[in-house]
Amino acid sequence: MRQPSLLFVCLIVQTIFLQNSHTLSIFPGDAYWADTNGIPIQAHGGGFLKLDNTYYWFGEDKTEGGHLFHHVNCYKSTDLVTWEYVSHALSAVEGAGSEIGSDAVVERPKVIYNERNRQFVMWFHLDSSNYGLAKLGIAISNTVQGPYQYQGSVSPFDEDSRDMTVWVDEDDAEKSAYLVYATRVNLDTVIAKLSSDYLSIQERLLKLVDIHREAYAVFKKDGLFYIVMSRATGWDSNTNEYMYSRSMSGPWSERFQVAPSSSNTFDSQTNYVVPLPDGKFMFAGDRWNRNDLSDSRYVWLPIQFGSENTISISWSAQFSLDIATGSTSDRSSIAYDSRSPEAELVGGATVMPCSGCDNGDSVGYIGMGGKLIFRGVRGSQNAIHSVLIRYANGDSTWRFATLKVNNGAWERNITFPKSGGGQVTKQIVVQVPLNQGAVNEIEISNENGYGPDIDVLKVEEW
Numbered sequence: 332m333r334q335p336s337l338l339f340v341c342l343i344v345q346t347i348f349l350q351n352s353h354t355l356s357i358f359p360g361d362a363y364w365a366d367t368n369g370i371p372i373q374a375h376g377g378g379f380l381k382l383d384n385t386y387y388w389f390g391e392d393k394t395e396g397g398h399l400f401h402h403v404n405c406y407k408s409t410d411l412v413t414w415e416y417v418s419h420a421l422s423a424v425e426g427a428g429s430e431i432g433s434d435a436v437v438e439r440p441k442v443i444y445n446e447r448n449r450q451f452v453m454w455f456h457l458d459s460s461n462y463g464l465a466k467l468g469i470a471i472s473n474t475v476q477g478p479y480q481y482q483g484s485v486s487p488f489d490e491d492s493r494d495m496t497v498w499v500d501e502d503d504a505e506k507s508a509y510l511v512y513a514t515r516v517n518l519d520t521v522i523a524k525l526s527s528d529y530l531s532i533q534e535r536l537l538k539l540v541d542i543h544r545e546a547y548a549v550f551k552k553d554g555l556f557y558i559v560m561s562r563a564t565g566w567d568s569n570t571n572e573y574m575y576s577r578s579m580s581g582p583w584s585e586r587f588q589v590a591p592s593s594s595n596t597f598d599s600q601t602n603y604v605v606p607l608p609d610g611k612f613m614f615a616g617d618r619w620n621r622n623d624l625s626d627s628r629y630v631w632l633p634i635q636f637g638s639e640n641t642i643s644i645s646w647s648a649q650f651s652l653d654i655a656t657g658s659t660s661d662r663s664s665i666a667y668d669s670r671s672p673e674a675e676l677v678g679g680a681t682v683m684p685c686s687g688c689d690n691g692d693s694v695g696y697i698g699m700g701g702k703l704i705f706r707g708v709r710g711s712q713n714a715i716h717s718v719l720i721r722y723a724n725g726d727s728t729w730r731f732a733t734l735k736v737n738n739g740a741w742e743r744n745i746t747f748p749k750s751g752g753g754q755v756t757k758q759i760v761v762q763v764p765l766n767q768g769a770v771n772e773i774e775i776s777n778e779n780g781y782g783p784d785i786d787v788l789k790v791e792e793w
């Protein structure tokens with residue numbers, strides 16, 4: 332065999348270096364997160380499954396705004412920031428006798444993989460429109476993306492069941508799976524073990540009576556099981572808590588807060604704890620908007636481990652996640668105001684008063700020849716960057732705009748949900764390839780109609 336050339340070794344080292352150094356920003360809480368089609372991710376109450384190096388995110392598609400069932404969406408990512416839409420993993424089945432029609436409620440879908448029979452198993456909270464049914468639903472698929480086939484529903488131990496999660500103990504040679512759910516109208520929490528095919532409940536391990544909790548997320552670190560959960564306050568956020576134990580059967584510790592009480596868990600409700608490399612974990616929560624569930628957003632924050640098994644999360648408005656090591660660090664952005672000298676208004680693009688915007692105005696009439704072009708936008712490397720766009724869309728529905736980088740080297744049609752008025756801003760984060768240095772041009776336009784009014788572009792820097 333020939334010796335690998337020095338150039339070849341250098342290329343490998345460079346590739347590894349670039350992969351490690353190329354970490355993208357996450358903006359928890361406020362901004363919409365666009366998928367690779369430029370559409371805000373709809374995967375609420377979600378769960379995650381990692382297969383090889385790919386993370387799959389399953390969650391409720393609330394595009395229609397209400398609480399009734401339409402789809403469980405599946406997205407995939409290798410960095411937990413860039414998400415590609417994969418499928419409607421489970422969709423409403425209409426017709427007499429269907430338990431999962433568009434008059435049903437399907438919440439907190441969680442998918443686990445059964446290695447024994449290579450089957451993907453989805454469990455969810457199944458309910459009727461007024462939450463009177465209170466059961467658990469099960470669906471299966473031979474592929475991760477589905478479509479999952481509905482198997483039926485259960486009332487565990489003949490009791491009601493609402494928020495739930497399922498979780499596999501990957502350290503266990505048996506790959507035991509567990510179900511945690513709320514019963515007796517959320518007063519009690521049950522921890523149960525699933526059968527080896529993950530399709531039924533094998534044994535109730537424990538019932539925690541009168542704790543009045545919901546929204547469970549399980550993880551395990553260094554042999555210690557943790558369950559994060561919320562209080563039961565409907566769509567409103569509250570102080571989420573955790574408890575820990577050496578065994579899923581208990582005894583469990585007292586419950587402790589994961590975040591300062593005044594923050595209401597940074598205005599979120601836990602839905603999952605995502606395992607990262609090197610024993611690190613990320614809290615994933617939903618920031619629900621009860622008036623329009625499609626407007627609900629995601630609060631992801633790294634979990635910090637303290638002494639005596641304590642965990643906590645603290646606020647970061649923007650942090651980068653290194654998927655190779657699971658490390659996170661605070662990161663900042665350079666802001667480009669639409670009224671700054673770097674921004675050129677072309678055609679009919681017009682300055683608009685906007686009380687909710689930086690400096691009191693935005694640029695509107697972008698479209699039908701009107702364009703806004705940011706010049707000299709700085710890239711930190713020749714690499715993808717998370718770019719946040721603050722905008723106003725006073726319509727009652729979406730607006731669209733085309734984001735074009737460096738004369739069409741890359742372009743994407745971005746969906747901008749309504750912002751609640753022309754004076755009110757919202758934000759959306761998009762992953763955009765840029766060249767290194769203050770050399771990039773980002774053009775916002777729309778050939779078929781008008782885009783949103785643009786306030787500010789924020790480009791991450793490192």
Ligand SMILES: *[C@@H]1O[C@H](CO)[C@@H](O)[C@H](O)[C@H]1NC(C)=O
Pocket residue numbers: 731732733744745777778779
């Ligand atoms: C962007 O996508 C929307 C929704 O699919 C579509 O209506 C619109 O025509 C697209 N705009 C452009 C410029 O491609």
